[in-house]
Every structure is written in C-alpha cells, then in structure tokens.
Amino acid sequence: MRDLLEPQDAEHRSRPLVRPEPKVEQAPPVLLFERVSKWYGPVLGLNQVTLELRPGITGLVGHNGAGKSTLLQLAAGHLRPDLGRVTLNGLDAWTSDAKLHVGYCPDLDQFYEDLSGRDFLLVLARLTGFSQLDACERVEDLLRLVGMHDRADRALAGYSKGMRQRIKLAQALIHDPALLLLDEPLSGIDPVGRREMVALFLELARQGKCLLISSHELDELEKLTDQVAILAAGRIAAVGALPRIRELLDQHPHAIRVSCEPSDVLTRHLWQWEEIVGIERDAQDLIVRARNPKRFFEKLSLLIIEENLEVRRIETLDESTSDVLNYLLGGTRA
Amino acid sequence: MTAPLSPCRAWCFLVGWSFRRQARGHLLVWVALGLLGLSALLVALSTRFERWNLGFLRDGRGRPTYEEQLQMFELASSAPMPHAGLQALAGAVRAQMMEASGLWTFSNWAVLGMFCSFLLPLWTLTFATDALARERENRTLLWLLARPLPRPALYLGIFLATLPWCLLLNVGGYTVLCMMGGKPGWQALSLYLPSVFMGTLAFSALFFLLATAFRRPSILALTYAFFLETVAGNLPGYFKRLSLSFYTRCAMYDAARDYGINPPRPGMFVAVSGPVAWGVLLGAFVILLALGCWVFSRKEFAEVQ
Numbered sequence: 112m113r114d115l116l117e118p119q120d121a122e123h124r125s126r127p128l129v130r131p132e133p134k135v136e137q138a139p140p141v142l143l144f145e146r147v148s149k150w151y152g153p154v155l156g157l158n159q160v161t162l163e164l165r166p167g168i169t170g171l172v173g174h175n176g177a178g179k180s181t182l183l184q185l186a187a188g189h190l191r192p193d194l195g196r197v198t199l200n201g202l203d204a205w206t207s208d209a210k211l212h213v214g215y216c217p218d219l220d221q222f223y224e225d226l227s228g229r230d231f232l233l234v235l236a237r238l239t240g241f242s243q244l245d246a247c248e249r250v251e252d253l254l255r256l257v258g259m260h261d262r263a264d265r266a267l268a269g270y271s272k273g274m275r276q277r278i279k280l281a282q283a284l285i286h287d288p289a290l291l292l293l294d295e296p297l298s299g300i301d302p303v304g305r306r307e308m309v310a311l312f313l314e315l316a317r318q319g320k321c322l323l324i325s326s327h328e329l330d331e332l333e334k335l336t337d338q339v340a341i342l343a344a345g346r347i348a349a350v351g352a353l354p355r356i357r358e359l360l361d362q363h364p365h366a367i368r369v370s371c372e373p374s375d376v377l378t379r380h381l382w383q384w385e386e387i388v389g390i391e392r393d394a395q396d397l398i399v400r401a402r403n404p405k406r407f408f409e410k411l412s413l414l415i416i417e418e419n420l421e422v423r424r425i426e427t428l429d430e431s432t433s434d435v436l437n438y439l440l441g442g443t444r445a
Numbered sequence: 446m447t448a449p450l451s452p453c454r455a456w457c458f459l460v461g462w463s464f465r466r467q468a469r470g471h472l473l474v475w476v477a478l479g480l481l482g483l484s485a486l487l488v489a490l491s492t493r494f495e496r497w498n499l500g501f502l503r504d505g506r507g508r509p510t511y512e513e514q515l516q517m518f519e520l521a522s523s524a525p526m527p528h529a530g531l532q533a534l535a536g537a538v539r540a541q542m543m544e545a546s547g548l549w550t551f552s553n554w555a556v557l558g559m560f561c562s563f564l565l566p567l568w569t570l571t572f573a574t575d576a577l578a579r580e581r582e583n584r585t586l587l588w589l590l591a592r593p594l595p596r597p598a599l600y601l602g603i604f605l606a607t608l609p610w611c612l613l614l615n616v617g618g619y620t621v622l623c624m625m626g627g628k629p630g631w632q633a634l635s636l637y638l639p640s641v642f643m644g645t646l647a648f649s650a651l652f653f654l655l656a657t658a659f660r661r662p663s664i665l666a667l668t669y670a671f672f673l674e675t676v677a678g679n680l681p682g683y684f685k686r687l688s689l690s691f692y693t694r695c696a697m698y699d700a701a702r703d704y705g706i707n708p709p710r711p712g713m714f715v716a717v718s719g720p721v722a723w724g725v726l727l728g729a730f731v732i733l734l735a736l737g738c739w740v741f742s743r744k745e746f747a748e749v750q
Contacts, residue, residue, distance in 0.1 A: 180750065189590060189749050210593040211450070219749070221584035237458040238592045240450030286450065286593070 139201070140165055141212075141290045141321040142186055147195035149181055156181040158345040159195070164290070164323055168316045170332035171325040173342030179325045180218065182342065183292045186323065187215040199290060214283030218294040218325075220275060224268035228259055228278045231267055232285065239286045253281040258307060272299030280308070291315065293324045297331055309334055361403045364388045366428040369411075370396040372421045380414055398428070455594055456602050463606030467572060471579070473663065474614075477571040481618045484564060488555055488625040497629045499546040515539060547629035548636075552706050555626060556633055557697060560619060562678055562690050565641065566648055566670040568614045573652035574662040576607040581660070587749035596742035604653050604734065608646075615645040636704075637697045644693035647726045650733035651689065657741045681713040689729060695722035 140163040149157040157178045173179050184190045185197050188204040202209040223231055229250060236246035254260035257277040267275065276299055283291055293312075297305050312335055316322055326332050332339060333353065340350040349356045371377055374397055381387050381399060386407045388400040401407040404427075415422055491497060500512030509517070515538060522531030580586040580603075589599055619641050623634035655669070656662040678688035685691045698708060699719025708714035717725070 184750060187591065189587070190745050207452075207593050207595040207598075210591065215591050217587060217749075219584060219587060221587070223583075223585055223588075234462060235588060235592065237462070238455050238589065238594065240452055240455040240593070242448050242451075242454065245448055282588070 141200060142323065143196075143198045144182075144185070145196045145198075147185060147192040147197055149178075149185060149190060150193050155345050157185070157192075160345075160347050161195075162340060162347060162350065164321050166289075166316070166319045166321045167338065168312060168322045168324060168336035170329070170336055170339040171323055171342065172327070172329055172332065172339055173348075175327075177342040178345040179342055180294060181345075183215070183217075183294050183323065183325055186290070186292050187213055187217075189215075211286060212288050213290045213292060214286065214288040216276075216279045216283040216291070216293045216296055218298075220272070222267040222275070222278070225266060227266055228263040228270065228274070229254065231278060232263075232281055235282050236285050241285075249285060250281075253284055256284070256311065257281045258304070273301055273304050276300055277304075277308075280311075289321060291320055291322045293322060295326055296324060297326065297328075305331070361405075364400045364402055365404050365407075367399045367401060367404075367407075368393070368396050368424065368426040368428055369399055370422070370424040371415070372423075376418050377414070377420060380418070384410060386410075396424070450593070452594060452598070455592065456598050459589075459594065459599065459602040460606045463576065463603045464609065467576060467607055467610045471575060473571040473575055477568050477614060477618075480564065480567065481614075481621065484559060484618075485621050485625050487559075488622050488630070491555075492625060492627040492630070497547040497550045497627065499550060547627075548632045548701075548704055549706050551626050551629035551633055552637075552697070552701060553709065555622060555630075556619075556637055557694050560622060560641075561644070561694050561697065563670075563675050564618065565615060565644055565693065566674045566690060567667075568618055569611050569645055569648035570652045570663070570666040570670060571614060572607050572610040573649045574656045574666045576603055577653065577656035578662045581656075581746065581748045584748045586746055590746070590749060597738040600653075600657070600738050600741040601734075604649070604737070607653070608649055611645050611649045612642065615641055636700050640693055640696040640700060643696065643723065643726045643730075644689065647689045647693075647729045647733070650730045650737065654733050654737040654740065657737050657744065660747075683715065686717075689726065692717070692722040692725045692729075695719065696726065 142162070142164040144160050144162040147157055147160045148155065160178075160182065162182075171179050171182065181190065185192055186199070186204055188199075188206070188209055191205050197204040199209040199212045202212065204213070223234070226234065232250040232253060233246055236249055237243070241249060251260065254263050257280050259274065259277050259281065262274070263278075267278070270278070276296060280293070280296060283293070296312075297308055300308060309331075312322055312324070316336075324332065324335065329339075337353040338351070339353055339356070341348045341356070369377065374392075374395070378390060378397060381390055381397075384401075384407070386401045386403045388402060390400070391398040399407075411425075414420070500515070501510055503510050515535065518538075519532070519535045522528050522535055577586075580589065590596070592599075594602075616638065619638070620634060623630035626633065652662070652666050655666050659665050674688045674690045678685045678690045694708075695716045696719055698706060698716055699722060702719075708716055
C-alpha cells in the first residue's frame, strides 16, 4: 500500500510537471540552464535545473527559499554553478562578455547613498564603457523611461522604495541588454507606478527582449505573461503556460493524507465523488488520490462542516505538486 | 551617433572614480591622522629637547647614561690637574656622541622602531583594506560586479586607485616625521624614502588581498599588523622573516650602511642583504597582487546575494 503513496522516484522529481511545448524553428535560447545544481555548503539551492528562455516574458514564482534568487544570480553571473552550465547567448554567464547581454535588477536595496539617482546611473553608464556624452544621453533617456527624470537629482538616501526600484530598473537597462533579470521589480511601487512598469515590461518584450521576472505574486505576473516557471525546493516544479499547467494539474491525481474522525464517514462520502481516483488506509489516516484539487478541497471543507468531522491533519504528499498548487490555487483563475 | 562601448574607457573611469571615492574620510583615516599627529608631536618634542644622540642611552641596566659617563670622564680629566690629551679625547667623544650619532638615533628610534614596525603597516591598512571592505560591507560591490569588466581588471583598477592614498599617507606621514626630526630627520628622509615606498607597495598588496578574501578585513589586518609585524617582527630568530616590515628594515639598514647604521644586536636581528630584502618586497608585491586578482576573479561574494 505504501508503494502507491511514495511521491515519485528521484528522476521523476527532477522533471518539471510541464515542459515547454516544442516549437518549430525556435530561435536559439537567450538564457540556457543545463542541469544546473548549486550548493550553499550542505544546503542544496538549486537541483538539476534545466531551463531555456527565449524573447518574451517569463515569470519565476516560488516560496521564499525555493531558489528564485539563486537562479537569477546564476543567470547574472554572480554565482557559479557547482554542476551544469549557465549560458547567455552561448556565453558562460560568469564571464564579463556575458554581462553585456544581461541587465540585473536585484532585490537588494543598497546604493551609493550619497549619490543622486542621476549620478548613480551616470557612474554605472561610464563603468559600462559609455563616453561621457553618450552616458549623459543614455541616462536621460532611461530616467524618462522609468519616470524619474524630474526627481533624479536628489540623493538616493532620500528615495522611497518605489523610486529606488525605478532607478534599479534603469541601471539594468543601461547597456540595452538582451536579457533582463528582474527580482521582485514591482515590490514597493504604488498601483499607478505598477501599471506604468507593467506597460514598460510589455513594451520591452515587444521589442524582442527576454525578461525573467521573479515574484511572489502570481496575480501580478499574470498581467504580464502566462509563461511561468514554478520553483519548489530548488527544482523547477513546472514550466510553461499557466492555463496548461492548471489543466494538467487538474488531471494529475494528487496524494493527500487526511487524518480525521470518524474516518468511515469520510470514506463513504469520498467514494461518491468523481474527483476521487483511489483511497487507501495508512494506520489511522486516509491517503486520498484526487483529481481537480481545488474542487476537492472545496467539497472536503463543506463535508467537514456538514458532518462535523474532527480533522487532525490534511497534508499534500507530493512536495513539488503541493508548491505548484499553492500558487495556482491562489491564482485568479484556479 | 553612439560610440561603441569601450572596456578600456570603463576601466580608466573606474580608477578615477574609485580614487575620488577614497577621498571620503572614514574612521580609520581619522585614527591614522591622529596617530600621525601624536607621533609627530613625540618626534618634535625629542628634537626640541635634543634627544637625537647617544647621550641618553646606557650600556646596561642600572648603569649611568653615556652622557653621565662622559661627564664623569671630563671631570676626571680636568681635576686635580687638567690633562690636555684627555680633554681632547673627551671633546672628540662628545662631538661623535652628540652630533654624529643623530642619524643613528633617529633612524633606530623614529624610523626603524616606530615608523617601520608600527606606523607603516597601520597606515597602509587604513586605505588598502577599506577600499574593498567598504564596497562589501555596504553591499555596493554588486554594482561593480554587474558591469561588463573582467574581474581581474576590476581588482587592479580599485587597487590602483587606492595605492596613491596609501603612498600619500605613508610617504607624507614619513616626511612629516622627518621634518619634525630636525637635521637627522632631513638626513633620514631621502635615505629611507625608497624603502618606505617599496614597503608601502608590499603592504598594500597584502591588505588588499585580505580585504578580498575575508569578510572583516580591518579586524584581521589590525591583528596582523599588531601581532605579526609589531610583536613577532621584533622577536629574535627567524620567525620575523614572515613579516614584511623585517624586509623593509633590512632594506633601510642596507641604504644606511655607509653611515654606520646597523641593527643594534646583529646576532639577534639576523638581517638579510639589501638586494634580498628588495627582492622579497618586490616579489611579495607581485605575488600578493596576482593572488588577490585570482581570488577576486573566482570568489562568489555573499554580500551581493
């Protein structure tokens, strides 16, 4: 009985739930992760991640500690993989040549606080290799683009979170990179600013840039793209179009441990539900295998109230699927 | 029309910009300037009270100073009956002791003792550790690492921008001390300046490497400066050969060889020759700089994560 409950073997677990659908004559990937693993001492930050990004917007979602920032830093060339390879337009992401192809907007909120926003961007433009004249022109263009041209002369120390986010975004765009890595770019920005930023991201994608946007908020990401990569415990749990992921998740039976009293009442009702694929008993608990998890949990909640069941524990047994579910059940269309 | 991006232009800008950033005063610089003021005051007081001679030294614990011994000799030579030969001898000894020993005393006390063993490493670490440490502690290193500049070029650029400040503090500080030292100070200034310059280069490369490899480089560098350079560097035997100040002092002794300036206890000091000292300092500079480049180019800095 326990065999049926084992989540998946190691090989299966390292495979994402949904792979990108094969396209005919695709352009070469801008960003390519090939079986990348990264350890922090004994802790595994990323585990055998394979990912291809082409022009357009891809959302990167996952809980804290799922590996989002590690993935972004590997792509930005601030970390090196312990196993596997990360390439940007065919160049090793760690090299300085690759940094010409990537703009990184980190979650980190540290600046040269004594500089003004304009001076900060000018310094970074000059450090990128622009001449003084070109740097000035480029910075003014970028300040207009991110809506900061009229307030860029104040010292960065006095900026609000939203203003700092805009300056961070501007610095990532200085050298007009093919790939933009944006770590929580909308956090701290007011609703009006968010709309402006979303419009800007869409425009950049329309221009053929590749954007990888990390966010906790699937709702926000859904306004930008339906292409997401869901990270769970250092693995890509799902990657592809959101509707497709949801559809497959609905068809995919989930193993759920339910511990309640009286369990025979619960079993009797569960057998009548069309979502249920199988029920097994493991000591005092029930292991329920169900399709369409959202509907299952809704019905289960009602049943618990109606039958006054005493629930001790409800637990999703497939870790990766659980994380995907947490995101998708919180989404607007689930 | 936009000119193509130039890594060379970016690097030159990095050097100039980092140099200007170092001009901002920080705690260690104020400590260094305070020490400079204190040591300059000590030297000035010694000059004012004419202490740059052997007269105040003793040839053993509990024994009278050389000045007291000479006074006793002069008294003996003039009483009960003046003796012209002995008086001439006393006059000659006084001339040697009071005048010709000025450079020897100043060199051993102010230059080799205070400056070389203590102030030189301390003043160098003021700028050499802080340049990178500040970028790391403020977590602004990220902005530099994200630029399309090779990491060794970044390292060398920041080092090159920091070096003039290290030289300014050491050579400038040394010049101030020498100016306060009167005539022997002026003599010592040109005599030891090349060694001060070379010592500064070697120490700068060392402290810059520490700032790259470790998270709290100032504490580590201070510990190193106090224990390995100041304490262990003055111990008898061969252990002191691990310290850079030992080779700086050897280079200084070699420069002052013609003036009869040698280590007070040659058997304990076990000096190396001038060319060896210069070779070690130059080698240390090159190797430590190359090692720093290598560490910096491979390191994943936790501060940017």
